[in-house]
Amino acid sequence: MSQALEAKVEPEVVLEWIKKIGSDSSSTVPLLQAVQSQYGYLPRAAMDLIVQNTDITGRQVYGVATFYSQFRLKPVGRHIIKICHGTACHVSGADRLNTSLRHMLNIADEEQDTAENGSYTIEQVACIGCCSQAPVMVISDEVSGNLTGAAAQRALKKHAKKSEEIVANL
Amino acid sequence: MDANNLNVIVGEGTCGIAAGSKEVIEAFRKYAPEINIRTVGCVGMCHQEVITEIHDNNGNRYIYGQVTKKTVPQIIKFHKGEGEPLEEHLIYSPEKQDSHKWQYLGHQTRIALRNVGYLDPTSISDYQKRDGYKAIKKIVAEMSPDQVIEEIKISSIRGRGGAGFPTHVKWNFARKSEGDVKYLICNGDEGDPGAFMDRSLLEGDPHNIIEGMMIAAYAIGAARGYAYIRAEYPLAVKNFGKAIKDAHELGVLGENIQGSSFSFDIKIKEGAGAFVCGEETALIASIEGDRGMPRFKPPFPAVKGLFGKPTIINNVETLANLPWIINNGGAAYAAYGTEDSKGTKVFALAGAIKKGGLVEVPMGTKIRDVLEDIGGGPSSGKPFKAVQLGGPSGGCIPESLFDTTIEYAAINATGAIMGSGGMIVMDGSTCMVDLAKYFLSFTQLESCGKCTFCRIGTLRMRELLTKICDGEAEMSDLDALDELTEQITKASLCGLGQTAPNPVATTLKYFRSEYEAHIKDRRCPAGVCKSLITHTIIPADCIGCSLCQIQCPVGAITGEKKVKGSYTIIQAKCINCGMCFEVCNSKAIQVK
Ligand SMILES: Cc1cc2nc3c(=O)[nH]c(=O)nc-3n(C[C@H](O)[C@H](O)[C@H](O)COP(=O)(O)O)c2cc1C
Ligand code: FES
Numbered sequence: 001m002s003q004a005l006e007a008k009v010e011p012e013v014v015l016e017w018i019k020k021i022g023s024d025s026s027s028t029v030p031l032l033q034a035v036q037s038q039y040g041y042l043p044r045a046a047m048d049l050i051v052q053n054t055d056i057t058g059r060q061v062y063g064v065a066t067f068y069s070q071f072r073l074k075p076v077g078r079h080i081i082k083i084c085h086g087t088a089c090h091v092s093g094a095d096r097l098n099t100s101l102r103h104m105l106n107i108a109d110e111e112q113d114t115a116e117n118g119s120y121t122i123e124q125v126a127c128i129g130c131c132s133q134a135p136v137m138v139i140s141d142e143v144s145g146n147l148t149g150a151a152a153q154r155a156l157k158k159h160a161k162k163s164e165e166i167v168a169n170l
Numbered sequence: 171m172d173a174n175n176l177n178v179i180v181g182e183g184t185c186g187i188a189a190g191s192k193e194v195i196e197a198f199r200k201y202a203p204e205i206n207i208r209t210v211g212c213v214g215m216c217h218q219e220v221i222t223e224i225h226d227n228n229g230n231r232y233i234y235g236q237v238t239k240k241t242v243p244q245i246i247k248f249h250k251g252e253g254e255p256l257e258e259h260l261i262y263s264p265e266k267q268d269s270h271k272w273q274y275l276g277h278q279t280r281i282a283l284r285n286v287g288y289l290d291p292t293s294i295s296d297y298q299k300r301d302g303y304k305a306i307k308k309i310v311a312e313m314s315p316d317q318v319i320e321e322i323k324i325s326s327i328r329g330r331g332g333a334g335f336p337t338h339v340k341w342n343f344a345r346k347s348e349g350d351v352k353y354l355i356c357n358g359d360e361g362d363p364g365a366f367m368d369r370s371l372l373e374g375d376p377h378n379i380i381e382g383m384m385i386a387a388y389a390i391g392a393a394r395g396y397a398y399i400r401a402e403y404p405l406a407v408k409n410f411g412k413a414i415k416d417a418h419e420l421g422v423l424g425e426n427i428q429g430s431s432f433s434f435d436i437k438i439k440e441g442a443g444a445f446v447c448g449e450e451t452a453l454i455a456s457i458e459g460d461r462g463m464p465r466f467k468p469p470f471p472a473v474k475g476l477f478g479k480p481t482i483i484n485n486v487e488t489l490a491n492l493p494w495i496i497n498n499g500g501a502a503y504a505a506y507g508t509e510d511s512k513g514t515k516v517f518a519l520a521g522a523i524k525k526g527g528l529v530e531v532p533m534g535t536k537i538r539d540v541l542e543d544i545g546g547g548p549s550s551g552k553p554f555k556a557v558q559l560g561g562p563s564g565g566c567i568p569e570s571l572f573d574t575t576i577e578y579a580a581i582n583a584t585g586a587i588m589g590s591g592g593m594i595v596m597d598g599s600t601c602m603v604d605l606a607k608y609f610l611s612f613t614q615l616e617s618c619g620k621c622t623f624c625r626i627g628t629l630r631m632r633e634l635l636t637k638i639c640d641g642e643a644e645m646s647d648l649d650a651l652d653e654l655t656e657q658i659t660k661a662s663l664c665g666l667g668q669t670a671p672n673p674v675a676t677t678l679k680y681f682r683s684e685y686e687a688h689i690k691d692r693r694c695p696a697g698v699c700k701s702l703i704t705h706t707i708i709p710a711d712c713i714g715c716s717l718c719q720i721q722c723p724v725g726a727i728t729g730e731k732k733v734k735g736s737y738t739i740i741q742a743k744c745i746n747c748g749m750c751f752e753v754c755n756s757k758a759i760q761v762k
Binding site: 024025026027028029030032033056060063064067068069070071085086087088089090091092093095096099100102103125126127128129130131132133134136141143144145146148149150 | 184185187188189216217219360361362363364365366369370401402403404439440441442443444445456457458459460461462518519520521522526527558561592594596599600605608609618721723745747748749752753
């Protein structure tokens with residue numbers, strides 16, 4: 001993973017969230033959600049700040065961060081592609097969306113999910129509630145449905161053009 | 171005709187957006203900037219998205235389906251008095267009230283979904299115009315909590331979140347529990363993949379859910395509520411949040427509601443993507459800020475729940491029915507349905523079905539009627555094979571049992587469960603062993619890991635299913651699956667583990683021959699399991715277009731452009747991803 005994707009954490013920002021959201025143990029999930037919505041993942045420095053400035057223990061922060069599938073501990077690309085792997089999408093060919101987009105982004109290693117140039121990260125998610133339009137994916141909050149592998153590639157191409165990203169296998 | 175008086179209503183649920191509603195609205199603004207545009211939630215006719223409704227100045231109503239930015243100019247033209255109506259997109263008009271497309275809604279009985287698609291979810295006055303907040307006003311003025319519980323008892327409603335526990339019984343426990351602080355939680359986790367009624371309700375009619383929560387809270391004596399909404403539903407979080415704020419500002423929600431001594435407030439808690447958090451005790455742990463681990467019951471949450479206080483957790487759809495029941499009386503609700511299952515139930519149709527979407531029908535309707543009369547039959551032309559009901563906790567009902575009536579006991583007798591109402595319809599292109607493997611991978615991944623039977627047992631099951639799909643299994647492996655089914659069902663701590671083997675048990679029961687084909691013949695009849703299939707190109711059908719070669723992600727296809735029949739697949743390189751099959755327009759790719 002390229003070093004450039006590591007986020008720089010400003011302590012003031014994290015302290016501000018703590019003030020707003022709370023510092024008791026029931027604030028653990030919302031605090032981590034705030035961190036992730038800012039940085040795209042949970043930088044170590046931000047988690048440390050939470051532990052130092054709240055009643056939440058390190059065990060709890062780390063336990064929660066690793067339990068829920070929403071949280072990521074690794075930096076992500078500039079844009080996130082979520083491919084639904086719910087039942088309807090599975091039986092309608094979600095796998096093909098995955099294969100075609102990984103091919104386009106040149107992510108061959110199964111352990112990897114981010115393109116080499118840091119442009120896109122592919123993520124598998126559970127049902128996004130659009131099952132009647134399966135298979136479904138979301139690129140940077142834009143939902144599209146009734147996709148084939150080729151249609152998913154077209155959608156990515158369009159998005160890449162709009163956001164000036166370079167995609168390896170266009 | 172004066173376009174100033176045209177009112178355009180565009181469906182903007184998540185599914186409308188997925189189908190392109192933003193572009194449609196943009197087109198209306200561009201071609202007719204003078205018209206009024208309103209957005210509503212998803213009416214449930216997802217197969218017709220983007221849906222656009224036009225009210226003209228004569229008070230006439232027109233509904234169009236599958237609208238794109240390209241069809242917009244013609245729609246506007248017609249309503250300005252020029253040109254012809256767009257017949258093939260017209261679902262409903264004053265002249266066309268019985269169109270077969272309209273039958274989709276005409277066949278339904280909508281109680282929980284009564285407002286979705288009719289009102290703007292961001293407008294509290296829209297909700298008030300449709301009897302909104304009338305029920306809560308009535309109960310604080312005229313009814314004691316016990317009378318409310320009695321009315322719910324008369325309605326005989328059972329929880330719609332899966333287990334089907336009688337709502338009034340649960341409420342009574344909490345009402346009688348000691349303690350001055352009690353909580354009411356709305357379960358909007360909707361973890362069941364394939365179900366989306368809760369999303370549609372939270373997004374499209376949030377005030378109805380808020381009112382439902384208030385009714386439940388009043389009945390049990392709770393002053394605080396939480397709405398636990400899953401992370402994958404950002405629009406639901408947004409609309410629900412706005413609804414809470416608006417209800418506060420209007421004084422509908424908060425301190426001393428309607429001048430009574432009843433106070434109630436709601437906080438949203440966003441889920442973080444864990445299926446098990448839909449389970450009551452895990453959900454509570456999650457709100458408290460911990461890992462979403464279930465715990466042993468009893469004590470039940472109704473006695474000792476959130477922060478140790480008596481707590482009731484109700485599903486979104488359950489709550490959506492409550493204001494209607496109070497306004498119309500419990501008996502009116504109980505008039506629908508059967509002896510053991512009263513009222514209506516919402517189903518989410520998806521998969522190999524022509525008209526996917528949301529359907530609300532009285533209990534007691536046959537599965538076949540839902541899939542054929544409303545759903546319009548299979549989408550592919552191939553016959554139905556099965557319907558998966560109840561998600562990871564449920565099972566597959568084969569086509570031969572489609573005359574089963576939808577009621578708790580009858581569905582349970584097939585080995586499936588009612589669950590939250592997701593119906594994934596399947597035809598011959600779904601492999602039942604692969605499907606069972608899919609569900610086991612799901613539960614295995616989602617198991618919180620606390621108990622061994624669920625953590626290790628589901629892993630062993632998945633390994634066996636993988637062996638079968640890879641063509642490396644023996645017949646004795648089926649016995650091992652049976653044995654694991656029994657043990658995991660009996661020994662798991664929570665519903666996740668207890669029901670995890672169900673998809674395997676039902677597919678084994680009804681589709682055993684498919685398992686045997688994988689094991690004995692090393693063959694996948696549906697053409698899905700990658701280790702057992704090959705892709706080949708039929709030279710006679712190949713037109714030499716090169717599409718397959720361009721699409722192949724591993725460069726396994728060679729041939730000469732424009733030379734018919736020249737393309738071939740190098741089997742040693744092929745990963746059976748199916749991309750070539752998908753893009754070939756001349757059906758030259760064979761999967762065997
Ligand atoms: C593993 C598991 C997951 C569940 N997921 C949900 C869910 O996503 N939504 C829901 O309403 N109920 C879910 N339930 C059922 C709830 O535990 C609970 O029974 C329900 O919310 C009660 O509401 P009701 O009585 O109104 O149905 C789940 C149960 C289990 C065991
Ligand atoms: S299964 Fe993919 S959106 Fe529901």
